[in-house]
Amino acid sequence: MRFVVFLYLTYLLLPIGLLCVGSLGESWTNTMLPTGLTGRWYLEVIDDPSFRRAFVTSLQVVGAACITNLILGLPLAYAIYNAAHRGVRMAARVLTLMPIAVPELVLAFGFVLVFSSDALPWLGSIWVLIAAHVVLTLPYLLQTLLADMEHLGLERVEQAAESLGAGFGRRFLDIVMPSLRHSLVSGLIMVAAISIGEFQLSNLVSGFLTRTYPVVLLQAFYGATGFACASTVVLLALAVAAAAAGALTARAASRQGETKT
Amino acid sequence: MSVRFQDVSFRYPGSEAGVLHIDLELGPGELVAVIGASGSGKTTLLNLLAGFLRPDSGRIVINGKDVTDLPPKKRDLGQVFQSYALFQHMSAWRNVAYPLKVRGVPREKRRALAIEALKNVDLEAFEDRLPSTMSGGQQQRVALARALVFKPKALLLDEPLSALDASLRMSMRDEIQRVQQQAGIATLHVTHDQEEALSIAHRVAVMEQGKLAQVATPRELYDSPATTSVARFVGHANLWEGEVAAQGCVRCEVGLLSCRTAGRLIGERVVVLVRPEKILPLGANQGAPNQVRGALVRDRFLGPVRRYDLRVGQEIVQGETDFWGGIESVSIPPEAIRLLST
Numbered sequence: 014m015r016f017v018v019f020l021y022l023t024y025l026l027l028p029i030g031l032l033c034v035g036s037l038g039e040s041w042t043n044t045m046l047p048t049g050l051t052g053r054w055y056l057e058v059i060d061d062p063s064f065r066r067a068f069v070t071s072l073q074v075v076g077a078a079c080i081t082n083l084i085l086g087l088p089l090a091y092a093i094y095n096a097a098h099r100g101v102r103m104a105a106r107v108l109t110l111m112p113i114a115v116p117e118l119v120l121a122f123g124f125v126l127v128f129s130s131d132a133l134p135w136l137g138s139i140w141v142l143i144a145a146h147v148v149l150t151l152p153y154l155l156q157t158l159l160a161d162m163e164h165l166g167l168e169r170v171e172q173a174a175e176s177l178g179a180g181f182g183r184r185f186l187d188i189v190m191p192s193l194r195h196s197l198v199s200g201l202i203m204v205a206a207i208s209i210g211e212f213q214l215s216n217l218v219s220g221f222l223t224r225t226y227p228v229v230l231l232q233a234f235y236g237a238t239g240f241a242c243a244s245t246v247v248l249l250a251l252a253v254a255a256a257a258a259g260a261l262t263a264r265a266a267s268r269q270g271e272t273k274t
Numbered sequence: 275m276s277v278r279f280q281d282v283s284f285r286y287p288g289s290e291a292g293v294l295h296i297d298l299e300l301g302p303g304e305l306v307a308v309i310g311a312s313g314s315g316k317t318t319l320l321n322l323l324a325g326f327l328r329p330d331s332g333r334i335v336i337n338g339k340d341v342t343d344l345p346p347k348k349r350d351l352g353q354v355f356q357s358y359a360l361f362q363h364m365s366a367w368r369n370v371a372y373p374l375k376v377r378g379v380p381r382e383k384r385r386a387l388a389i390e391a392l393k394n395v396d397l398e399a400f401e402d403r404l405p406s407t408m409s410g411g412q413q414q415r416v417a418l419a420r421a422l423v424f425k426p427k428a429l430l431l432d433e434p435l436s437a438l439d440a441s442l443r444m445s446m447r448d449e450i451q452r453v454q455q456q457a458g459i460a461t462l463h464v465t466h467d468q469e470e471a472l473s474i475a476h477r478v479a480v481m482e483q484g485k486l487a488q489v490a491t492p493r494e495l496y497d498s499p500a501t502t503s504v505a506r507f508v509g510h511a512n513l514w515e516g517e518v519a520a521q522g523c524v525r526c527e528v529g530l531l532s533c534r535t536a537g538r539l540i541g542e543r544v545v546v547l548v549r550p551e552k553i554l555p556l557g558a559n560q561g562a563p564n565q566v567r568g569a570l571v572r573d574r575f576l577g578p579v580r581r582y583d584l585r586v587g588q589e590i591v592q593g594e595t596d597f598w599g600g601i602e603s604v605s606i607p608p609e610a611i612r613l614l615s616t
Contacts, residue, residue, distance in 0.1 A: 113501055123416050162616070165362070166357065166359075169355060169357060169359045170359050170360075170361060170362075172346075172359065173353070173359035173360075173361075174361070174372070175345075175346045175347050176324055176325075176347070176349075176351060176352075176353040176430075177347075177352075177372055177373035177376060177420065177421075177424070178347045178348075178350070178373055178376040178377060179347060179372075179376045179423070180347055183376060187361075187372070187375075192362065192363055194363075197573060199390060210494045251588070
């Protein structure tokens with residue numbers, strides 16, 4: 014058991030370790046490990062305007078995608094869960110899974126087709142990019158929420174609230190939202206993680222000035238090894254920060270839920 | 275406060291299941307248990323009263339007011355669910371206080387009322403506990419307190435004890451009865467456990483395929499079931515087909531048995547009902563009324579009683595006794611025999 018865990022962790026962490034080492038090495042060509050110690054690669058990444066811009070764009074896209082997911086996801090999941098007809102429920106589920114099942118390339122092609130037309134010439138704007146990320150990530154949030162609703166037996170709990178006199182708005186605020194807070198937060202963490210690392214779709218949909226960090230990162234691989242490592246570590250740090258922030262909010266939310274409500 | 279079903283019918287769309295022509299009245303403070311096999315429509319009846327289903331025809335009247343078209347939240351009924359349906363993110367007292375919060379009772383007042391309600395079900399020490407940290411029985415008591423705290427017009431119990439283990443079920447049964455009596459509230463109690471129904475209800479309604487087969491006091495239901503299916507469903511029963519042979523005498527596979535046949539015609543087909551505990555086990559000696567000999571084919575030890583099967587001809591006579599000696603014949607007291615129509 015332990016051996017397997019050890020092997021897996023090595024497999025998982027070794028590349029990350031090498032990245033960190035590489036990002037601090039002076040030069041790295043044809044040797045096991047780089048030689049020399051320097052911080053200049055990080056300075057170069059920070060000084061690079063295209064990387065700086067991409068970093069900000071990524072943050073904007075992730076933030077906007079999370080907010081849009083929050084606004085769309087909860088009502089949508091609720092509607093699917095409560096759809097009276099089994100067939101409707103099934104169809105809605107299949108439909109929401111489509112963006113995951115369909116290759117991103119196909120999705121991207123759709124976006125390119127639609128938004129490079131004369132009627133909707135918005136390809137390259139950050140809004141199209143955000144929309145693309147929402148389409149891609151929404152299914153994950155929906156699945157998480159739907160699974161939790163089913164697990165909680167939300168229908169029965171809501172029936173109980175209704176029999177006690179609570180109308181729809183009241184139930185949604187008092188019962189539905191607090192009951193789903195864990196899955197909502199964990200779903201949004203997943204959304205953020207996917208959005209941060211997303212490459213294929215962003216690469217095809219973004220414009221020159223709205224490239225996200227992973228898209229720009231590809232350029233780094235054609236340059237010095239140290240530079241490539243440093244810029245990748247930045248993305249890694251961003252992803253870890255997002256996950257940690259998400260986890261902390263989740264914990265805070267659940268603590269608050271336990272003491273307050 | 276009373277509840278009345280007036281000729282209520284409901285069919286689930288696209289199916290034969292539902293309830294048909296239900297007429298049932300619950301008096302003030304009366305506890306009526308509804309029993310029946312699964313799919314007999316007892317839960318449908320409850321959901322119609324709660325307002326989660328709307329009848330196709332007929333009216334539902336609470337305290338003289340027609341509520342047929344009111345949504346559940348406007349009906350002012352306390353309901354206890356099979357799965358408790360507590361709000362997992364709220365402490366016990368907040369769960370109990372929720373119906374008061376919805377009704378705009380100020381925070382301090384509703385907290386006081388909720389804690390009093392918890393005290394009434396012996397849970398005052400648990401006010402700040404989350405449901406997930408409480409046992410099934412405790413959660414069910416919180417649910418009971420929550421269903422009664424706002425002084426509803428009637429109480430609805432949907433298989434409230436089926437998720438509890440057997441030993442707890444007994445004490446919760448008494449608890450429900452006590453709280454219900456104390457509140458003096460008309461109560462519709464749906465259960466598949468006939469023993470539970472017989473032990474706490476004032477009257478029991480037996481449902482069969484969407485219809486009320488019989489509504490009667492527990493005693494009456496047990497002693498004089500209206501049909502063979504009710505007899506079979508409520509308690510254990512020996513049911514033998516036969517016919518009236520003469521005045522005061524029926525013939526069935528077990529033999530010629532003397533009993534009251536008033537109101538029956540000679541030659542009429544009947545079903546003979548005898549409850550197992552009424553049958554007296556005997557040795558080989560002759561002389562007891564309606565004594566039949568047979569072979570003991572099964573003998574079960576059930577703690578306080580012994581349930582035995584005696585084969586008489588092609589028929590099985592099932593008896594219950596606390597007599598542990600050998601059994602070669604049984605006496606079926608004439609007054610223990612009920613005749614039912616086929």
